[in-house]
Amino acid sequence: MEIGYIFSGMLVGLLVGITGVGGGSLMTPLLVFLFGFKPAVAVGTDLLFASLTKSGGVLVHHGNHKSVEWRIVALLSAGSLPAAIATLMVLNHFAKIGKDVTHTITFSLGIALILTAIALFVRAYIQKAGKNAEDHAPGRFHHLQAPATVVVGLVLGVLVTLSSVGAGALGTVALIFLYPRLPTVKIVGTDLAHAIPLTAIGGFGHWQMGNVDFTLLSSLLVGSLPGIWVGSHLSAKIPEKFLRPLLASILMLIGFKFVL
Incomplete structure (x- = not known):
């Protein structure tokens, strides 16, 4: 196993532990x-990597905190899993x-x-605005929550399968907007639970197309697990309000580099 891959896995795990940002946006x-x-x-390797690493997080959230809203997971999955399968079928056909789909994957990643x-x-702003809206008009979005959640899942299914990015940060923000009264720990637990089948299906599909490097995957896992453990313990000591905007700025620059 390459030392560089292990070190990269450790670095990404460290940042994920500190900021909570999904590994896909950093690793890919x-x-x-x-x-x-x-x-x-x-993308293919990172999808399998995400499904394995997120499984441990769900065990903690469901087993220790009881913080997974399975009804919301089911609604998200109703949109995301069929979308992921359809996207894989299109990629396999091409x-x-x-037909080379490298440009499509690169553009989607950007x-x-x-x-x-x-x-x-905008996460903090949406969270605050959503809670204020619910305080003044309880149940305002209630009748739209279920179909909107399915649509969010559909979008995530396509985006995550093409890029391995979005299941964490985008899914969390969407849930904060749609379910402003849901505690943060339940937002995180629910988003993690939904990400596992989505990334697993995406990763398996890419594996069948030959897009998974298992030597790389095992090296990343060796590095990331201790990295996440250390990062989780450091998160209370490092001011996230400074680190998160810095990370967002870096991701924005990388995204434009992929797109342009």
Whole structure:
């Protein structure tokens, strides 16, 4: 296993532990720019990486905190899982006829990173605005919550399958907006629970297309698990209000580099 891959996994795990930002938005650009992996291989490997690392988080949230809203997970999955399968079928079709989809994946990755950066910038504002709206008009969005949640899942299904980015930051912000009275710990737990089947299906589909590097995957796992553990303990000591905007700015720049 390459030391560089292990160190990268540790670095990403450390930042995820400190900021809570999804590993995909950090890991995939790192694999493309630093190590020169093809975007499709970076996305496929990162999707399986995400499904494995997020599983541990859900066990904690469901087992210890009881903080997973399974009804919301089901609504998100009703949109995201069929969308992920349909996206994989389209990618597989293009692969069979010999059409290169590298540009599509690269462009999708750039868009996802830009949206993730915006989500990081506006998360606190949306959370505050949503709570104020609910205080003045209880149940205002109640009749739209279910269909809107399915639509959010559909968008995430396409975006995550193409880019491996969005299940964390974008999913969290969408849930904060749609369910402003839901405690933060339940927002995080629910988003994690939804991300597991979505990234697993996406990762498996990319694996079938030959877009997963298992040596890379195992190296990233070796590095990321201790990184997340250390980052989680450091999170209380490092001012997130400074680190999160800095991270969002970096993701924004990387996103524009992919798009332009």
